[in-house]
Amino acid sequence: MFEDIFNLYEWGAVRQSIYGKTSADVERALAGTHRDLEDFKALISPAAAPYLEEMAQLSHRLTQKRFGKVIQLYIPLYLSNECQNICTYCGFSYDNKIRRRTLTGGELVTEARAIREMGYEHVLLVSGEANHTVGVDYFVRALDVIREHFAHISMEVQPLDREDYSLLMQHGLNTVLVYQETYNRQDYRLHHLKGKKSNFGYRLAAPDRLGAAGIHKIGLGVLIGLEDWRTDSWFTALHLQYLERTYWRTKYSLSFPRLRPFEGEERERPYGLQPKVEMKDRELIQLICAYRLLDEEVELSLSTRESPVFRDHAVRLGITAMSAGSRTNPGGYVVDPGSLEQFEIDDDRSPAVIAEMIRRQGYEAVWKDWDPVLQG
């Protein structure tokens, strides 16, 4: 299991190693063709900052080699904002006094139809962790509804057991995203105060359970801002490489959620969490390029959390998938537009506008890149 590999590395030592990388290390990393995790350290280190343009050119070419001039479009569909966990950064936190909502079957159909109207074939189902109301049974029913409408189904929900994943796959599930949030155990404890999510190890092993169940694709990532993003990203890369080697039939995807503000009444704890280490736009570009230079086939996804200007330029820099027109609240498209969002959106341009933006850059906006018939 990944934890065996993970425990071999100490956070402080890794962090020190990254910050100790020099421009010589960066140049060596850029020159090579098979880059390893040491090269990745150099590429995400401060020493690589002056080499950003070169990294971007390389990332652009490498991405085109594997993916062509293509951006995959997908959209989140929030099933529920019920949640039994207390997490310091999230609008759905159990102790946040908001109106809780879970979509019924009929409401799910309405939301699905609205999304299909926009052109989407790839959908990402999202929920909080509330196993009584939004547990595996609910997910099975949701999948049965959704699979009538979409060619490709992803989920981003609480970590589940292997048997649960197998069951959901039988009902059409293709991809699961499970972000570790932070790979720093101590920091993880500070931010995940209550509920099943406070179990670091169970979450860490979720990708292993997914790989063992034979899932088609696994999405990894950290919540940038909880900890030093460079060290957290290195651990993400470590996780990615372990998984690629172990579950070699599975595809992988990475995301880069940056801490964003959210609503809610005032509470004791300081909500409106400030990132511990701020990540500038240049640094996010550096990270995207570094991942591409390390791994030619990993999918890199950028959500509507990022600004229009940033997203426009990211199209040619290594990103392979984007969401657009997203609503991060259950019922947000039709049924209940006023319910609380999980995160604030920065780029609220419609899918049609985004697709046109992509086309204008000489790229193709792909709506459909999967078919249920391929999953048997």
Added chain:
Amino acid sequence: MEDAIVASGSELVTVALRRVDVQRSDDDLLYHLRHPHLHLLPNTSGVRSAREAVFAAELAREALGTNWLKLEIHPDPKWLLPDPIETLAAAEELVRRGFVVLPYIHADPVLCKRLEDVGVAAVMPLGSPIGSNKGLKTYDFLEIIIAQSRVPVVVDAGIGAPSDAAKAMEMGADAVLVNTAIAASADPVRMAKAFKLAVESGLMAWEARLAEESERAVASSPLTAFLD
């Protein structure tokens, strides 16, 4: 895309089932491939096993109205290299079900003969990994395959430049399958035309050399002339 395909002079276009909406008759991709001289070759890119390939093929046949199939099983997303075991199993089953099977495989001469035995319509060995544009890295093995094959040989994957295509035709391949080199070029239509010319020239060279070789065998026998 449409213009490039027309410029290439190709008559066979492979289409990933994952990309087309087989339910919709007005699917955008398929619409642009509607030319009388163009034949569709659906492919199963995305499946990871023989079972999935067969299932997908049946649906493709029904939806797209063709029993031609590019059998493509590459469970490894890193290099997209084809799984020989699943491919052979799927090929056998699909031939039995009446498909015209064109399997994508590594340049393994033994595997090619095994596929031939189960009745595939052609073999499609790779030149180098999909998308790599590295040309005919498997040249030596392609030579063996071409020499031994009783079915057409299509060099598929890794062809990065028109010169690679010309080389493949010169060595006796029956066709080449090209995507990335054209699609990702700065001027796909022009590149498609370049490939057309390369394939024609390679084919002509192959035909010319055959003629030359047969003459040579008759004309000179320096080692044994002393016996006359």
